[in-house]
Amino acid sequence: PKPFLDDINRPRSGPPTHRCSHELKCVKCKEGLPVIVIRAGDAFCRDCFRAFYIHKFRAVLGKNRLIFPGEKVLLAWSGGPSSSSMVWQVLEGLSRDSAKRLRFVPGVVYVDEGAACGQSWKDRARTLADVKSILQTTGFPWHIVALEEVFALPPSVLRCSAQEPVGTIGTYKVAVDSFLQQQHTLVAEGVGGSPNSTPGEEQLSQPCTQDPQDLAGPPPADQTEALSRLFDSVKTLTAKEELLQTLRTHLILHMARTHGYSKVMTGDSCTRLAIKLMTGLALGRGAFLAWDTGFSDERHGSVVVVRPMREHTLKEVAFYNRLFAVPSVFTPAIDTKAPEKASIHRLMEGFLLRLQAQFPSTVSTVYRTSEKLVKAPRDGCASGPRCLLCMCLLDVDTADSATAFGAQTQDCSQMQSPTPPAEAPTVPCCSTEVGRAQNCAQAQLCSHREDSRACVIEQLCYSCRVNMKDVPSLDPLPPYILAEAQLRSQRYGLATWLGECWRGPSRHWPPWGRVPRVWLPPGPRRRSRSIWWRAVTMTCTPAGAEPGCPRSRRARMGRQHVIV
Amino acid sequence: MPAPQCASCHAARAALRRPRSGQALCGACFCTAFEAEVLHTVLAGRLLPPGAVVAVGASGGKDSTVLAHVLRELAPRLGVSLRLVAVDEGIGGYRDAALAAVRRQAARWDLPLTIVAYADLFGGWTMDAVARSTAGTGRSRACCTFCGVLRRRALEEGARLVGATHIVTGHNADDMAETVLMNFLRGDAGRLARGGGLGSRGEGGALPRCRPLQLASQKEVVLYAHFRRLDYFSEECVYAPEAFRGHARHLLKLLEAARPSAALDLVHSAERLALAPAARPPPPGACSRCGALASRALCQACALLNGLQRGRPRLAIGKGRGGRDEEGPPPPASDPGSAPDPAAGHCGAACKERCG
Numbered sequence: 064p065k066p067f068l069d070d071i072n073r074p075r076s077g078p079p080t081h082r083c084s085h086e087l088k089c090v091k092c093k094e095g096l097p098v099i100v101i102r103a104g105d106a107f108c109r110d111c112f113r114a115f116y117i118h119k120f121r122a123v124l125g126k127n128r129l130i131f132p133g134e135k136v137l138l139a140w141s142g143g144p145s146s147s148s149m150v151w152q153v154l155e156g157l158s159r160d161s162a163k164r165l166r167f168v169p170g171v172v173y174v175d176e177g178a179a180c181g182q183s184w185k186d187r188a189r190t191l192a193d194v195k196s197i198l199q200t201t202g203f204p205w206h207i208v209a210l211e212e213v214f215a216l217p218p219s220v221l222r223c224s225a226q227e228p229v230g231t232i233g234t235y236k237v238a239v240d241s242f243l244q245q246q247h248t249l250v251a252e253g254v255g256g257s258p259n260s261t262p263g264e265e266q267l268s269q270p271c272t273q274d275p276q277d278l279a280g281p282p283p284a285d286q287t288e289a290l291s292r293l294f295d296s297v298k299t300l301t302a303k304e305e306l307l308q309t310l311r312t313h314l315i316l317h318m319a320r321t322h323g324y325s326k327v328m329t330g331d332s333c334t335r336l337a338i339k340l341m342t343g344l345a346l347g348r349g350a351f352l353a354w355d356t357g358f359s360d361e362r363h364g365s366v367v368v369v370r371p372m373r374e375h376t377l378k379e380v381a382f383y384n385r386l387f388a389v390p391s392v393f394t395p396a397i398d399t400k401a402p403e404k405a406s407i408h409r410l411m412e413g414f415l416l417r418l419q420a421q422f423p424s425t426v427s428t429v430y431r432t433s434e435k436l437v438k439a440p441r442d443g444c445a446s447g448p449r450c451l452l453c454m455c456l457l458d459v460d461t462a463d464s465a466t467a468f469g470a471q472t473q474d475c476s477q478m479q480s481p482t483p484p485a486e487a488p489t490v491p492c493c494s495t496e497v498g499r500a501q502n503c504a505q506a507q508l509c510s511h512r513e514d515s516r517a518c519v520i521e522q523l524c525y526s527c528r529v530n531m532k533d534v535p536s537l538d539p540l541p542p543y544i545l546a547e548a549q550l551r552s553q554r555y556g557l558a559t560w561l562g563e564c565w566r567g568p569s570r571h572w573p574p575w576g577r578v579p580r581v582w583l584p585p586g587p588r589r590r591s592r593s594i595w596w597r598a599v600t601m602t603c604t605p606a607g608a609e610p611g612c613p614r615s616r617r618a619r620m621g622r623q624h625v626i627v
Numbered sequence: 628m629p630a631p632q633c634a635s636c637h638a639a640r641a642a643l644r645r646p647r648s649g650q651a652l653c654g655a656c657f658c659t660a661f662e663a664e665v666l667h668t669v670l671a672g673r674l675l676p677p678g679a680v681v682a683v684g685a686s687g688g689k690d691s692t693v694l695a696h697v698l699r700e701l702a703p704r705l706g707v708s709l710r711l712v713a714v715d716e717g718i719g720g721y722r723d724a725a726l727a728a729v730r731r732q733a734a735r736w737d738l739p740l741t742i743v744a745y746a747d748l749f750g751g752w753t754m755d756a757v758a759r760s761t762a763g764t765g766r767s768r769a770c771c772t773f774c775g776v777l778r779r780r781a782l783e784e785g786a787r788l789v790g791a792t793h794i795v796t797g798h799n800a801d802d803m804a805e806t807v808l809m810n811f812l813r814g815d816a817g818r819l820a821r822g823g824g825l826g827s828r829g830e831g832g833a834l835p836r837c838r839p840l841q842l843a844s845q846k847e848v849v850l851y852a853h854f855r856r857l858d859y860f861s862e863e864c865v866y867a868p869e870a871f872r873g874h875a876r877h878l879l880k881l882l883e884a885a886r887p888s889a890a891l892d893l894v895h896s897a898e899r900l901a902l903a904p905a906a907r908p909p910p911p912g913a914c915s916r917c918g919a920l921a922s923r924a925l926c927q928a929c930a931l932l933n934g935l936q937r938g939r940p941r942l943a944i945g946k947g948r949g950g951r952d953e954e955g956p957p958p959p960a961s962d963p964g965s966a967p968d969p970a971a972g973h974c975g976a977a978c979k980e981r982c983g
Contacts, residue, residue, distance in 0.1 A: 345886075345893060
């Protein structure tokens with residue numbers, strides 16, 4: 064392979080030698096007439112290209128040995144070319160002869176994001192009709208969900224459920240062998256319809272009745288309006304795209320968990336992953352690039368996200384879809400027709416594709432660099448609180464201020480120091496007249512809102528924090544996010560407070576994991592807790608308790624258990 | 628509409644809005660805030676211990692001028708003494724004008740100045756001669772490679788001449804952001820693993836280097852130089868337009884338009900990158916010719932000079948090429964090179980690629 068610097072220094076000026084087309088042969092079989100040139104000048108004929116493409120797909124799955132036989136896998140289909148190609152590959156892979164057949168049980172999910180993009184219900188219904196017809200031809204169990212359903216998600220979506228131990232090569236081999244044996248015994252005993260069928264196959268061959276949602280009507284209007292209000296309130300396209308991606312991921316994970324799927328396959332191609340990598344760098348996600356762009360993404364615990372199309376370039380995907388008539392649906396996305404400078408994603412895409420035209424090995428170089436990234440924090444501590452939205456380990460360290468994060472937060476604190484804090488007064492105001500109590504309530508609600516924003520922001524990683532700067536108010540966010548934020552801050556606040564009073568073995572507290580002190584700044588945390596309680600006690604009992612009195616605090620703790 | 632009051636002294640009228648926070652400040656308060664932040668970076672990162680003799684890589688450009696000025700202000704508080712070291716690469720029409728600016732600064736600030744020249748250190752090879760030598764191969768961009776590596780050696784030699792214990796350079800946040808973008812685009816995992824901190828601790832006998840301005844954006848550096856009325860040299864190196872760093876620089880400008888904190892976000896990403904142990908550079912040893920820090924038998928500078936002497940200037944450039952071992956098989960995979968080049972200032976876009 065040629066060194067990369069040669070490619071930098073000598074931009075591609077055209078095809079190396081111009082030969083007559085009838086002389087140029089497929090580089091693999093040396094016989095067929097080539098139909099496509101991929102990589103750096105390799106011409107493939109139609110059949111060799113198909114074999115090469117399919118082989119790459121199977122090789123990526125086989126090399127990583129993560130998908131066990133008989134496992135239920137959810138294919139996340141967006142209607143675009145890469146994911147359509149992936150679904151088509153799975154379809155073809157399942158219909159082959161027994162030796163090389165894919166051994167998992169697939170389902171397909173399609174997320175309707177029309178409300179976030181500002182489409183009317185008529186357009187969405189038209190798209191959904193096309194989507195439904197394609198999904199029915201695949202024959203897999205399919206699910207169509209509207210993005211509005213994020214408003215009905217439970218907070219458990221954001222909790223990283225217990226991770227199953229990752230299968231080693233030994234267990235994978237054992238699983239495959241036992242599966243094959245089971246298949247042979249079934250054949251030998253003559254059970255089942257065709258000689259090559261398995262219980263999973265029978266499930267698939269049944270007519271698909273598993274569509275839970277009736278597509279006759281639109282989703283509830285208040286949810287649609289809430290979603291468009293949320294996306295309209297976000298100021299920049301970059302933050303909108305990130306938010307959309309987060310919500311979509313949570314929704315797909317929820318679907319996977321409720322229907323019993325243990326893996327989710329997404330159709331990110333090599334080009335898309337290279338763009339995602341560079342975008343992640345620019346957004347401050349340098350610590351999480353291995354999870355965002357690697358083959359498998361285990362952040363979410365029981366459901367693992369897998370990217371089998373990661374070695375196919377977008378050019379190969381496009382040509383394959385055209386040559387072999389893979390059906391796909393065009394849906395406008397949130398950044399359709401946006402100018403190139405509108406968001407970081409668009410800028411990176413344009414930059415990388417332009418550079419690729421000049422230096423043809425750019426995308427593969429970036430991809431190869433991404434393979435050298437590991438899924439570990441740089442300083443080595445592998446446990447700790449996780450980001451609320453992206454569920455990665457928090458990468459902000461408030462203790463070390465000689466960093467980019469420290470420089471930005473230092474600036475903010477310098478900015479806020481001249482203005483006097485309009486926070487809660489020290490006088491307990493619950494014991495005076497109604498008017499003053501009402502004013503106090505309002506001031507406290509305002510400061511409570513600021514504190515609630517602060518308590519959500521504290522639980523986010525660096526890049527999610529930067530995104531939230533473009534979201535002026537956190538109220539339009541779906542309730543599951545706010546509820547989980549509230550719950551976590553109470554738990555950690557409780558853990559810190561109780562940890563301070565606890566004289567027993569501190570290593571057993573808190574029971575759900577280690578709580579490092581660094582990410583809980585003392586001042587605002589205690590204030591927010593006491594304010595929250597003051598608001599609650601005001602509604603419960605007008606003659607509320609004094610803060611700081613130990614007996615009333617204990618009483619409050621008792622009430623906390625009731626409410627929580 | 629009159630300008631708002633300065634947000635910190637509330638007395639003078641505001642003269643600028645800080646790019647980072649949008650806070651309105653007058654000139655004096657901004658300069659004070661900038662100096663306070665640099666001091667905080669140095670103290671929090673424990674970059675310059677008291678009693679250190681600090682060699683400032685001065686090129687005459689805005690970054691090294693601002694760096695020298697700020698360190699001169701902070702020197703009594705930090706307890707360090709400063710020396711200016713300038714490197715003369717022998718680029719006609721550019722470097723001599725820059726050196727004139729450095730001499731004026733040294734005279735004004737009363738700091739000892741030492742100038743080291745490529746022609747003396749590297750056996751008569753000036754950058755113009757190198758460019759002539761590499762131009763024949765049709766790849767004129769390679770001359771920036773030479774300049775970066777050789778300047779790092781020259782700076783270290785100059786620092787040793789003046790008896791310094793630390794080297795500082797004026798890289799700002801935008802430089803580091805461009806570096807990480809560039810290293811990713813070129814697939815340079817070794818440099819990605821090395822970069823990200825505020826400098827290097829100095830292994831194997833090399834002097835520790837640091838970049839106190841790393842968390843200050845380029846706009847703020849320029850504004851500081853404007854408000855303090857500093858005299859610097861602001862033209863581009865004659866070889867700069869062909870460098871790869873130009874792509875990264877252009878991209879960074881676009882990113883900053885989309886999101887103002889893009890440079891600091893990239894610096895944060897660079898700090899937190901986790902690379903596989905196999906991709907990290909091998910532990911350093913000593914060069915067999917000059918005794919400097921090297922991961923192979925020959926340090927990068929000696930290897931490049933070796934190639935020049937032999938009339939094969941591309942000998943040690945690029946991956947998988949020989950010349951970095953005196954004998955033996957060509958080295959595998961990524962380009963280890965020596966530790967990052969600390970040279971500062973306006974020596975053209977690609978020089979900074981060696982520093983990343």
